[in-house]
Amino acid sequence: MSNPLQEQLRKAGLVNDRQLKKAQKDLRKERQRSAENKGADAEKATIRQAQAEKAARDRELNLQRKEAEERKARVAQIRQLIEANRQSGDGEVAYNFADGGIVKRIYVDEAMRRRIVHGQIAIVKLDGRYELVPAEVAERIAVRDPSCIVLKNPPPGAGEENKDDPYATYPVPDDLIW
Incomplete structure (x- = not known):
């Protein structure tokens, strides 16, 4: 023990x-x-x-x-x-645009080119193909996936009316007499 x-x-x-x-x-x-x-x-x-x-x-x-x-x-x-x-883009006028630093070309007619320049038509990319769609549709696409939008020009005159005016941000007095 x-x-x-x-x-x-x-x-x-x-x-x-x-x-x-x-x-x-x-x-x-x-x-x-x-x-x-x-x-x-x-x-x-x-x-x-x-x-x-x-x-x-x-x-x-x-x-x-x-x-x-x-x-x-x-x-x-x-x-x-x-x-x-989709808008038909068949034409003789070459419209050049940049996609990721590479210049691409799409052939459109003159009226369609003017609409692209004025921001009424946008260029979108899906599955490696470029398509032309109205600007309103491009905005709806951008909500879902902004990377699909290749080119969407702003409409002319949007934000440009006071672009050159250095006094645009200053308030104008109500009692100013000319």
């Missing part, structure tokens, strides 16, 4: 050898159960963590799928807007 308390209890006659062995055996079983529970708790924690990670991955994948579906729907809406409102 290595425990001095147990030795004292046995000498005092309060316990016998059989009771001491039973107590030690119960103590060993309890320690073994607690060790098993710790292992089971660690395993349960690992399982819970794995489930949480899987749920986070699933949420992220669902979010990516949803974004892809929304992107696909926007492209379909843009395609529908372009196909429904």
Whole structure:
């Protein structure tokens, strides 16, 4: 017997050898159960963590799928807007415009060229093709995807009436007499 308390209890006659062995055996079983529970708790924690990670991955994948579906729907809406409102651009006059730093050319007639210059017609790009659409449709397309708009000139006179006037921002007094 290595425990001095147990030795004292046995000498005092309060316990016998059989009771001491039973107590030690119960103590060993309890320690073994607690060790098993710790292992089971660690395993349960690992399982819970794995489930949480899987749920986070699933949420992220669902979010990516949803974004892809929304992107696909926007492209379909843009395609529908372009196909429904496309202007014929067949002509002999070459109209040059820049797309991403590269000068591109589209052939239109003179009336269509004037409408492009005056901001009534815009050039949009979808699937590598350039199309001509009215400016109002180009604005609706720009709401869905601004990168589709290649060229949309501002209408003449928009914001230019006070462009050269250095006093345009100063208030004019009401009692000014000329």
